[in-house]
Amino acid sequence: MKQRRTMIKLDLITGFLGSGKTTFIKKYAGYLLNRGERICIIENDFGAINVDMVMLKDLEGERCNLEMIVGGDGQEAHRRRLKTKLIAMAMQGYDRIIIEPSGIFDPDEFFDLVYEEPLDRWYEIGNVICIVDPTLDKNISDSSKYILATEAAVSGVILFSKINFCSEEDIKSSEKFLKKTMEDFGCLRENQKFSLIALDWDSLAESDYKHIVKSGYNKVSYTKLPILDSDKFDTVFYFDFEMSEKNLRENIQKIFLDSECGYVHRIKGIVKNEDRSFYEINANRKNITSKTVTAERSILIVIGEHLKKEKLSAYLGDATL
Structure with a gap:
């Protein structure tokens, strides 16, 4: 009987601009490495020098590789580069690949890509994790709210960052703002899983990480707006x-x-x-x-x-x- 190949898990870490994605990845990747996983982190950036790659450099080693995809010349070009990168990495023995896109990202790009040939032979979606900064200015534009809503809606778990800068009231009002924003864009349904962790990341316990690693994702239908094609x-x-x-x-x-x-x-x-x-x-x-x-x-x-x-x-x- 032919043995089924072990699929490589793909984790997507989303979050609006400046939410704290890279800081979380350092902690999350450290946990995965301690579990014995062999991982790769793919960073997306628009410049020749990736600041987030510098921040993650101390993770690099025998069981953790860092890769970069340079964007800035359109969604289709970025998608092709990501697909090419994943094809090249499929046979390198990774247990999990973590993708950190830019803060302006269409989650459907990720879902569509994973189901394409030949990536669907090697990869499966692990977790979609959304990082939300509760100190985010609530007067952001509708375009920004749309991006925040769609990234949060498809995630299996949402993590609030920068908790040490927030009061209990700040956290409650931010959760209310996030849910209202998701509802406004048709991204939050009655039966939809809404999992939120609002803890200082330095105090995350083993049980919290186990929950994050098994959080999965939501596949949500919502009205798409042409935000990403604009010059805003x-x-x-x-x-x-x-x-x-x-x-x-x-x-x-x-x-x-x-x-x-x-x-x-x-x-x-x-x-x-x-x-x-x-x-x-x-x-x-x-x-x-x-x-x-x-x-x-x-x-x-x-x-x-x-x-x-x-x-x-x-x-x-x-x-x-």
Whole structure:
């Protein structure tokens, strides 16, 4: 009798811009590695330097590989690259592949891809995990709400990030906002599983991780909107960026307050300091975090809607792309 080949699990980690996907992946991948799994993490980014890849570098080893897919030239081109990458990796002995797409992502792209030939011979969907930042500005555009709703709707489990920045009331109001947003776009049904974990990730127990690893996904029907084909969402790059941490923090705060820059969702990067050391900066409209890192080159990325490079230049200098 012919033995059935063991299928490779594909996990998708979604979440809106700046939600904390990469931070979660570090913890999730660490748990999987401790279980003895051999994994690969695929990062999607729009630039030649992937900041999130740098953040995950310490996971790389004999049982964990990091791969990158460069996007930015259309959904179809990105889909082809991802399919090609998965075909090439199918025979490399992985138990699980974790995909972190950009913060602006159509989940149906993932589902359609897995069911295509020849990927359906080797892969099966493991989990779709959605990371939601409860400190997210609730006055985001309808386009942003749609992306948030669809990513949350198809997930088997939703994890709130940055709990240490939130009060109990913040968490309750964020859960209510998330459910209302999903309902508004027809993404939440009466009989639909809605699993939410609102705990500090440093305190996640073995039982929590077991729940996440077996969370699965929801296949939800909803009215699709042509958000991803619009030019609303922009990314601006500053290669070899250098600025003192103090000045950059001040300028980032000014950018978030200056509507003429566009609606900025997130600013992140690896930046060269005045003393030639490097630090990692990660900012959204509520919080700015930074830490010293080891790097060879710097890049700053601004992500948002209707961004105006000429206005941003007053705070960050001339953009590279």
